[in-house]
Amino acid sequence: MASRFGNSNSIWRQPLAVVGIVIISFWVFAAIFAPLISPYDPLAQDSDKFLTPGSLHWMGTDELNRDIFSRVIYGARISLPYSILLVVLSALLGSIIGGISGYFGGRIDAIIMRLTDMFFAFPAIVLAMAVAAALGPEIRNAVIAITIVSWPVYARLVRGLILNAKQNDYVTASSLLGSSSLRTLVVDLRPNLAGPVFVLASLEVGNALLLLSGLSFLGLGAQPPAAEWGSMVSMGAVNFDRWWVGLFPGLAILSAVLAFNFIGDALRDALDPRTAKALRD
Amino acid sequence: MTLLSVRNLTVTLMTGSGPADAVRNLSFDIERGQILGIAGESGSGKTMTALSVMGLLPYKGKASGSINFDGQELVGFKPRDFRRIRGKDVAMIFQDPMTSLHPMLTIETQLTEHLRHHRKVSKSEARARALELLDTVKIPDPKTALKAHPSQFSGGMRQRIAIAMALACQPKLLIADEPTTALDVTVQAGILKLLDELRKSQNLSVIVITHDLGVLSALTDRIMIMYAGAEVESGLTSQVLTRPRHPYTRGLIDALPDSGADGKRLIAIDGMPPELGKFPSGCAFHPRCSFARSECKTGVPNKVDIDGSRRIFCSVDPFDTSDSPAEAGR
Amino acid sequence: MKPVPAKVSVFRKILRGTGFFPFIVKRVLTSILLIFGMTFIAFSITQLVPGDPVAANLGQSAYSDPEIVAAFEKEFGLDQPVPVQYLRYIQKLSQGNLGISLSSKRPVNEDLKEYFPATLEIALIAVVIAMFLGLVLGTLSAVTRDRLPDQIIRVVSLTGVSMPTFWTALVFFYVFFFLLGWSPGTGRLDPGAEPPPQVTGMFTIDALINGDFATFRQAFSYLLLPAIVLAIYALGVLTRFTRASVLEILGNDYVRTARAKGLPEFTVIRRHVLRPALLAIITVAGVSFASLMAGSVLVENVFSWPGLGQYAYRAAVGLDLPGIMGVSMVVATVYITMNLIVDILYRVIDPQLRKAEQ
Numbered sequence: 020m021a022s023r024f025g026n027s028n029s030i031w032r033q034p035l036a037v038v039g040i041v042i043i044s045f046w047v048f049a050a051i052f053a054p055l056i057s058p059y060d061p062l063a064q065d066s067d068k069f070l071t072p073g074s075l076h077w078m079g080t081d082e083l084n085r086d087i088f089s090r091v092i093y094g095a096r097i098s099l100p101y102s103i104l105l106v107v108l109s110a111l112l113g114s115i116i117g118g119i120s121g122y123f124g125g126r127i128d129a130i131i132m133r134l135t136d137m138f139f140a141f142p143a144i145v146l147a148m149a150v151a152a153a154l155g156p157e158i159r160n161a162v163i164a165i166t167i168v169s170w171p172v173y174a175r176l177v178r179g180l181i182l183n184a185k186q187n188d189y190v191t192a193s194s195l196l197g198s199s200s201l202r203t204l205v206v207d208l209r210p211n212l213a214g215p216v217f218v219l220a221s222l223e224v225g226n227a228l229l230l231l232s233g234l235s236f237l238g239l240g241a242q243p244p245a246a247e248w249g250s251m252v253s254m255g256a257v258n259f260d261r262w263w264v265g266l267f268p269g270l271a272i273l274s275a276v277l278a279f280n281f282i283g284d285a286l287r288d289a290l291d292p293r294t295a296k297a298l299r300d
Numbered sequence: 301m302t303l304l305s306v307r308n309l310t311v312t313l314m315t316g317s318g319p320a321d322a323v324r325n326l327s328f329d330i331e332r333g334q335i336l337g338i339a340g341e342s343g344s345g346k347t348m349t350a351l352s353v354m355g356l357l358p359y360k361g362k363a364s365g366s367i368n369f370d371g372q373e374l375v376g377f378k379p380r381d382f383r384r385i386r387g388k389d390v391a392m393i394f395q396d397p398m399t400s401l402h403p404m405l406t407i408e409t410q411l412t413e414h415l416r417h418h419r420k421v422s423k424s425e426a427r428a429r430a431l432e433l434l435d436t437v438k439i440p441d442p443k444t445a446l447k448a449h450p451s452q453f454s455g456g457m458r459q460r461i462a463i464a465m466a467l468a469c470q471p472k473l474l475i476a477d478e479p480t481t482a483l484d485v486t487v488q489a490g491i492l493k494l495l496d497e498l499r500k501s502q503n504l505s506v507i508v509i510t511h512d513l514g515v516l517s518a519l520t521d522r523i524m525i526m527y528a529g530a531e532v533e534s535g536l537t538s539q540v541l542t543r544p545r546h547p548y549t550r551g552l553i554d555a556l557p558d559s560g561a562d563g564k565r566l567i568a569i570d571g572m573p574p575e576l577g578k579f580p581s582g583c584a585f586h587p588r589c590s591f592a593r594s595e596c597k598t599g600v601p602n603k604v605d606i607d608g609s610r611r612i613f614c615s616v617d618p619f620d621t622s623d624s625p626a627e628a629g630r
Numbered sequence: 631m632k633p634v635p636a637k638v639s640v641f642r643k644i645l646r647g648t649g650f651f652p653f654i655v656k657r658v659l660t661s662i663l664l665i666f667g668m669t670f671i672a673f674s675i676t677q678l679v680p681g682d683p684v685a686a687n688l689g690q691s692a693y694s695d696p697e698i699v700a701a702f703e704k705e706f707g708l709d710q711p712v713p714v715q716y717l718r719y720i721q722k723l724s725q726g727n728l729g730i731s732l733s734s735k736r737p738v739n740e741d742l743k744e745y746f747p748a749t750l751e752i753a754l755i756a757v758v759i760a761m762f763l764g765l766v767l768g769t770l771s772a773v774t775r776d777r778l779p780d781q782i783i784r785v786v787s788l789t790g791v792s793m794p795t796f797w798t799a800l801v802f803f804y805v806f807f808f809l810l811g812w813s814p815g816t817g818r819l820d821p822g823a824e825p826p827p828q829v830t831g832m833f834t835i836d837a838l839i840n841g842d843f844a845t846f847r848q849a850f851s852y853l854l855l856p857a858i859v860l861a862i863y864a865l866g867v868l869t870r871f872t873r874a875s876v877l878e879i880l881g882n883d884y885v886r887t888a889r890a891k892g893l894p895e896f897t898v899i900r901r902h903v904l905r906p907a908l909l910a911i912i913t914v915a916g917v918s919f920a921s922l923m924a925g926s927v928l929v930e931n932v933f934s935w936p937g938l939g940q941y942a943y944r945a946a947v948g949l950d951l952p953g954i955m956g957v958s959m960v961v962a963t964v965y966i967t968m969n970l971i972v973d974i975l976y977r978v979i980d981p982q983l984r985k986a987e988q
Contacts, residue, residue: 035785133663133664133667134667134671136664137664137667137668137671138671140664140668140961140962140965140966141668141671141958141961141962142923142924142942142957142958142961142962143924144923144924144927144942145923145927145942145945145946145954145957145958145961146958148927148942148943148946148947149945149946149949149954151946152946152947152948152949153949225791225792229792229794229795230924232794232796233794233795233796233924233927233928236794236796236928236931237927237928237931237943239947249794249796252794252796252797252800253796255800256796256800256931256932259800259803259804259808260804260808262804265797265800265801266801268797269794269797269798269800269801272794272797273789273792273793273794273797276792276793276794277788277789277792280788280791280792281788284788354890356886356889356890359775379895382892383892383893383894383895384892385892386889386890386891386892387890387891387892387893388892391890391891392890394883394886394887394890396883399882399883399884400883400884400886400887401884401887402884402887402888402902403884403980404905404906404979404980405901405902409901413891413893413897413901414891414892414893417892417893417894417897418892462887465887465891
């Protein structure tokens with residue numbers, strides 16, 4: 020792993036990255052051990068309504084008498100896995116499309132690139148909202164909707180990388196030696212693509228989480244009574260004078276996105292400058 | 301009259317794996333109106349030496365020792381102090397004329413901005429001086445050139461403009477870092493001739509940094525050969541090039557098919573110059589030297605003075621032609 | 631071989647030519663193609679995705695009545711086969727008619743005229759804040775590299791791009807309206823207040839045009855908070871990008887030359903660094919405009935701001951193709967205009983590009 024990073028700005032040298040890893044580890048831990056560490060059942064409506072944060076309920080209770088702290092912990096079970104799933108799907112879809120475009124070039128490339136341009140011009144959120152609404156408001160469909168609008172950025176990256184690599188001698192050598200095109204693509208190019216795509220994905224996880232919780236906030240994603248951070252904040256918007264209802268779930272989102280961004284940034288800086296530049300553009 | 305006197309200069313840079321010395325205990329002098337060539341392979345520390353005189357060391361780089369320029373001690377100068385002398389008393393031109401001029405500013409701006417800053421002249425006076433400068437470096441149609449941008453000129457012309465820019469405030473010392481390396485051979489001669497004329501007409505002192513022996517023999521009065529951040533040999537150009545004494549210099553010059561050294565590049569000796577931070581102990585050249593003895597691997601190489609203006613740093617001195625034993629000048 | 635008619639040959643000459651005019655023409659053509667492409671995509675997706683706009687827009691009881699359903703379908707042309715629907719849509723589009731919104735039952739053009747200026751108002755302020763502050767903070771950050779100002783700015787800008795916009799809106803609303811009372815609250819004007827006579831649709835400008843300073847101040851006080859919240863994400867992005875750009879430029883040879891001339895650092899930054907940096911930044915600024923669209927959906931929701939974001943939400947939820955397309959048209963047009971402005975600014979800032987084209 021160390022050899023893939025060109026210079027010695029190792030990820031461990033960046034204090035922010037370490038903070039990010041710590042935070043994410045905490046949330047992963049929380050997600051896995053939620054039943055063990057939450058003081059209450061996230062769906063239980065036993066307490067009183069709208070209790071302010073105190074010793075019994077660290078983050079207070081919400082409009083249906085549920086403990087917010089427990090719901091925030093359980094929220095990690097939805098937000099984290101679905102964001103990562105989202106990124107994996109978009110990266111896969113985008114890489115395949117970009118790969119086809121870059122590898123075959125010519126007409127196919129031109130068409131796919133125009134398609135990508137259109138997707139970029141389109142207001143992603145509008146499309147995402149429409150698809151999510153059409154499929155039925157549910158977290159799974161929100162993931163599908165966002166994947167549909169998120170793939171272009173991976174496609175562009177992969178296409179650019181392939182175009183660069185095509186000019187490299189080792190690819191010409193490989194095809195001169197008689198490797199079939201598919202083999203060349205998979206075996207020779209994949210190691211060079213995996214790195215930048217991975218780093219882009221890590222930079223995008225934070226955005227994925229923001230989009231996902233955003234759709235849930237609008238009612239197009241996770242549905243009640245599920246404990247999902249975005250939809251919890253929307254309840255906080257309705258009852259904005261009870262500040263604790265919206266504050267804590269939002270802080271959870273902020274902490275997770277911040278952590279993902281810390282890590283993504285450090286990963287990008289640890290790469291060699293060339294691919295780092297390709298990612299920045 | 302000595303213009304620049306460097307003693308025991310050590311430049312420490314910050315690399316990914318910690319601090320490393322790019323220049324080690326270097327000492328040399330330059331007189332007024334003299335052209336000194338600093339030669340060596342890449343990584344020898346030549347550019348860092350120049351940058352430390354200018355105070356332009358890279359981020360987190362430090363210089364120690366003494367650099368006495370025209371009576372002022374430059375080691376310990378704050379950036380503010382360097383800015384007072386840069387462009388005015390000491391100027392520098394760089395290797396690649398394609399990138400060292402600003403692509404978006406006019407020639408006039410680039411020629412006059414520091415002039416107006418250092419000497420508070422008016423715009424019209426500055427423009428007149430700019431025209432004069434373009435004339436000196438033989439740029440055709442100076443009036444139009446002033447309004448143009450660097451991209452409209454060839455490499456050779458850009459380097460001339462860079463020289464004009466460096467001379468705007470009539471500095472005492474010009475440092476030229478590989479001034480002709482990026483240029484065609486045919487264009488090189490013109491640049492060298494120009495530098496020579498300037499030295500004569502303005503009593504300009506010049507440091508020419510290069511790895512091209514042709515440039516050295518054509519232009520310089522004295523040469524200093526560097527290897528791994530330290531001096532290995534220095535003296536009058538004619539003497540060093542025709543009768544090299546240090547094994548490294550010998551290797552470089554003998555490696556040429558024609559020892560007349562007219563415009564041929566240096567050909568490497570066996571092995572590679574060491575990387576920054578990984579210099580061999582003792583005499584840094586010992587792994588590649590056919591005369592290396594056990595004492596060369598530890599301890600500092602011997603300084604051998606040969607008739608006044610010439611010296612080498614070698615504990616072995618295998619090419620010693622004098623009658624006295626090889627310990628002359630200890 | 632038949633001789634080519636004069637009109638075509640002139641056209642070809644324009645397409646192949648260089649210089650400003652052909653550039654504009656080529657741009658306009660590609661933009662039109664882009665828009666048509668988008669209609670196709672939007673149309674296909676809304677057709678492919680399961681979901682019934684009729685159900686989405688009629689109430690429960692109305693939906694169970696087949697007569698009402700049939701009338702709805704007829705009115706909006708939903709009873710026609712899909713390709714016909716598309717063709718009719720394109721036909722109307724080329725005449726500038728964006729159709730009737732399924733959710734608002736009004737012509738989309740009217741809807742857009744009403745909602746777009748509201749979003750434009752806050753978006754413009756947001757862009758100005760983000761660009762100006764982004765440039766300043768990013769440059770400051772790069773110039774004081776790794777020292778305290780840089781560390782602070784980096785953390786702050788990173789936080790800015792990590793904050794969920796809807797939550798930030800909520801927090802700001804709570805603090806500045808509920809707690810401090812500095813902001814007047816939701817909406818664009820005081821309840822019951824008369825909007826100024828419509829010129830642009832933007833209350834602040836219309837009030838100014840009308841010489842009505844009281845309304846101007848009122849409208850401005852209402853839009854300040856949503857605009858600031860909207861600006862936060864773009865500000866973070868621009869600051870980070872500026873920092874990276876300036877750092878890269880600082881490593882360029884010509885900056886080293888400028889320093890070698892003994893120029894004060896401030897002059898080096900101002901004259902030698904900012905211009906190339908500006909070039910890079912306006913590119914990103916153009917693109918980050920798109921992020922403002924996403925942000926406005928959320929911000930307008932929290933602040934009850936009657937803008938394009940709210941309209942987009944209703945249209946999306948109602949599977950209202952004309953509405954969705956209307957919003958997309960507007961955003962795409964803005965995006966394309968932004969790109970055009972960026973390209974023009976490029977040529978203004980970098981004289982080299984201008985000369986290269988002559």
